Amino acid sequence: MCIPAKLNGEGRLTPSTGFPWIPRNHLEPAVLDSDHYSVGSVERLDEFLTKHKEHHEQWSAYWEYTLRLFKYVTNQGLHEFHLPEYGRAEQGIVTIETSVVARHILMLYDELMKKKEQDYPPCYKDMQAWKTRHCFLCCQRRNR
Incomplete structure (x- = not known):
């Protein structure tokens, strides 16, 4: 369900x-x-x-x-539901749908984590001095 x-x-x-x-x-x-x-x-x-x-x-x-x-x-209630030959899990699974923007930010983080520090884009190295959104804009422009 x-x-x-x-x-x-x-x-x-x-x-x-x-x-x-x-x-x-x-x-x-x-x-x-x-x-x-x-x-x-x-x-x-x-x-x-x-x-x-x-x-x-x-x-x-x-x-x-x-x-x-x-x-x-x-034809069975959710709390009583069972199938022959199957056990019953007592917990559910939650999946989180991220927005398109968040998905791309997460993909950027994943890519950056795969790289060695010397290969980071310059704006990522200076992230402490920048607001995060400026860094992402800079990285996006650089990759175009």
């Missing part, structure tokens, strides 16, 4: 503009190999999403919507 959400400055989850979803490679008829298991059908997911398009402002309403979707598609 994938649940798009935002984390606000106070550390609270808020609903995203997207809808919760179940990856289609775990829904029939898309399950084609033994590396993937089926939890329901694409038809049931599409049925639910077509009937229930409401957006929620409050996390509690969004969470209830997510639970209803999961139960509709899988």
Whole structure:
């Protein structure tokens, strides 16, 4: 179950503009190999999403919507869900989507960390004297 959400400055989850979803490679008829298991059908997911398009402002309403979707598609509640021959993980996985700008800054850091110090761009060497954003602008201009 994938649940798009935002984390606000106070550390609270808020609903995203997207809808919760179940990856289609775990829904029939898309399950084609033994590396993937089926939890329901694409038809049931599409049925639910077509009937229930409401957006929620409050996390509690969004969470209830997510639970209803999961139960509709899988015929099991999220907290009771199990598959034969599979164990149950007690924790979830959180992935963080970075903005395009942040992604490029992180890529720049990764590249700089691969280099030896004498190969750093001049503006990176002087970073203590510059504001960070000036350094990134300088590095971007130099690489063009």
